[in-house]
Amino acid sequence: MLWTEKYRPKKIEDVIGNEEAKQEVVKWLIDWFTGNKEYPGVLLAGPPGIGKTSFVYALANQFNLHVVELNASDVRTAQHIYARVGSIGGASTLDAFTGTGPRRNILLFFDEVDGIDPKADTGGLSAILDIANKKEVPIVAAANFPDPVKHKDLLNTFKYITFRPLTPRQIIILLKRIAANEGIAVSDELLNNIATKVNGDARLAVNLLQEASHGLDIDITLTPMENLPFEELIRRLTNSYNINEIRNLLNSNSNQIEDVFYTYYDLITRSNNTSFEDKVRLLEYCIKLNEMFGRMNKKRSFYLFRYILTLMPWFIYSANRAGIVYDGRIPAYRFKLFIQNRKYRDHLNEVYTDRLKMILHESYRKFVTETLPTIKFIDIKDEILEDLLTKVI
Amino acid sequence: MNIKYGTPFRIPRRLGDRFRDIVSIRGVKYIKGTGFIIENKEALDSINKILVKMGLILKPLINCYICGGNVDCDECTFNKSCHKAVTHCICKTCFQQRDLVNIYISKQTQMIRRLIGE
Numbered sequence: 001m002l003w004t005e006k007y008r009p010k011k012i013e014d015v016i017g018n019e020e021a022k023q024e025v026v027k028w029l030i031d032w033f034t035g036n037k038e039y040p041g042v043l044l045a046g047p048p049g050i051g052k053t054s055f056v057y058a059l060a061n062q063f064n065l066h067v068v069e070l071n072a073s074d075v076r077t078a079q080h081i082y083a084r085v086g087s088i089g090g091a092s093t094l095d096a097f098t099g100t101g102p103r104r105n106i107l108l109f110f111d112e113v114d115g116i117d118p119k120a121d122t123g124g125l126s127a128i129l130d131i132a133n134k135k136e137v138p139i140v141a142a143a144n145f146p147d148p149v150k151h152k153d154l155l156n157t158f159k160y161i162t163f164r165p166l167t168p169r170q171i172i173i174l175l176k177r178i179a180a181n182e183g184i185a186v187s188d189e190l191l192n193n194i195a196t197k198v199n200g201d202a203r204l205a206v207n208l209l210q211e212a213s214h215g216l217d218i219d220i221t222l223t224p225m226e227n228l229p230f231e232e233l234i235r236r237l238t239n240s241y242n243i244n245e246i247r248n249l250l251n252s253n254s255n256q257i258e259d260v261f262y263t264y265y266d267l268i269t270r271s272n273n274t275s276f277e278d279k280v281r282l283l284e285y286c287i288k289l290n291e292m293f294g295r296m297n298k299k300r301s302f303y304l305f306r307y308i309l310t311l312m313p314w315f316i317y318s319a320n321r322a323g324i325v326y327d328g329r330i331p332a333y334r335f336k337l338f339i340q341n342r343k344y345r346d347h348l349n350e351v352y353t354d355r356l357k358m359i360l361h362e363s364y365r366k367f368v369t370e371t372l373p374t375i376k377f378i379d380i381k382d383e384i385l386e387d388l389l390t391k392v393i
Numbered sequence: 394m395n396i397k398y399g400t401p402f403r404i405p406r407r408l409g410d411r412f413r414d415i416v417s418i419r420g421v422k423y424i425k426g427t428g429f430i431i432e433n434k435e436a437l438d439s440i441n442k443i444l445v446k447m448g449l450i451l452k453p454l455i456n457c458y459i460c461g462g463n464v465d466c467d468e469c470t471f472n473k474s475c476h477k478a479v480t481h482c483i484c485k486t487c488f489q490q491r492d493l494v495n496i497y498i499s500k501q502t503q504m505i506r507r508l509i510g511e
Contacts, residue, residue, distance in 0.1 A: 012505050013501035020481065027508060165476055168471035169483045170483070173493060
């Protein structure tokens with residue numbers, strides 16, 4: 001049995017770290033039951049593996065509540081949510097749990113709400129807000145990276161509480177506790193080694209401890225590393241010449257894969273260490289991948305994602321071999337214009353209409369077809385010019 | 394100047410012209426009448442890049458969850474690998490205690506009991 005399941009916290013005090021966040025949630029729940037329903041729910045935000053879901057279950061256990069959960073593996077259209085959780089007026093699955101009496105013992109838990117897709121899960125977010133605004137049952141939602149635009153209503157309605165990755169010392173407390181319960185002797189060296197490399201991810205730390213306890217070598221480079229900060233992910237990818245390591249990094253950070261692709265595209269266009277032939281070859285590779293990303297996003301053909309996941313490691317490997325160098329930073333203007341791909345077109349329109357139109361005195365068409373490609377292919381080394389561009393954009 | 398993550402701070406009035414630079418940094422929020430709030434470590438580094446020219450430096454202040462004292466990150470062996478974006482950690486003295494796990498758990502139990510009012 002996986003230790004992450006075996007040692008899933010049963011009570012709030014078993015959840016290590018995020019002390020202030022936990023207090024806030026408990027206070028909110030107590031207020032809820034005493035009639036102060038200022039917020040219909042709480043939104044727990046934070047990277048994966050730091051105990052958000054575990055905490056919700058521990059909280060429910062402590063307050064004797066039954067958790068009704070809808071997570072990313074469920075269909076979360078408005079219709080399905082109402083069917084599962086119940087339209088307020090009619091009979092529903094929820095009523096089956098509570099009988100016909102007041103819903104006192106239910107805690108609704110919407111996990112990974114940032115994964116609710118506005119197109120595929122039609123009306124899902126509105127349904128959650130609708131149920132929340134009735135204030136009949138306490139609601140906890142969890143998200144990794146809530147979008148200030150897409151989840152604006154959710155953020156305005158729910159109490160927003162941030163969960164942060166654990167510190168290495170907190171990770172060590174967690175590991176020592178598990179080791180004591182398992183009755184295994186673990187060296188301080190191993191604990192320190194795990195704690196320093198998991199980047200605050202408690203789930204990964206527990207998995208690594210379990211691997212180590214079975215006598216397996218912990219090779220951190222071949223271990224899935226979830227929740228890596230974007231710049232750290234790029235740094236590790238550009239420094240890697242091992243296809244397995246690249247593949248693992250991409251697989252476990254697949255939510256950032258499109259940004260990784262655009263970053264590499266950007267690095268290739270302004271690389272000085274790469275030969276002309278290599279650049280042509282890599283850019284041809286970029287065209288193919290770009291086409292796949294485009295088709296996948298536009299037509300929602302997500303089956304293409306597995307092909308992307310197969311091609312991307314080889315693309316990155318070839319780019320690294322061709323001498324692509326990452327100097328540790330991406331200029332802010334390049335990040336906004338060329339890498340923040342999901343809001344790229346909207347953002348570009350906004351930048352152009354708000355600011356650049358007045359400065360450039362040129363049409364949008366000319367800006368997109370001539371000026372923007374010129375900016376893309378010039379590597380601006382001058383700090384003052386870069387600052388100026390960043391401020392303008 | 395020592396600051397605590399998640400709590401607001403203000404910059405001296407003479408540095409008012411740096412306001413725009415600081416507020417435009419990703420991970421920094423400004424609440425009118427309250428001050429700046431830093432939401433991640435990267436933002437702190439960027440702010441310090443601006444303030445260091447003025448002879449100022451912001452240091453994150455983290456409290457020990459067990460004894461309530463200050464945690465000095467400079468002394469910590471995990472300094473380089475830690476994100477430090479927390480309000481509580483464990484200080485060096487408490488971390489060396491033998492029964493650390495049980496002390497931590499009992500501290501949490503106290504906190505929950507206090508909240509629930511048992």
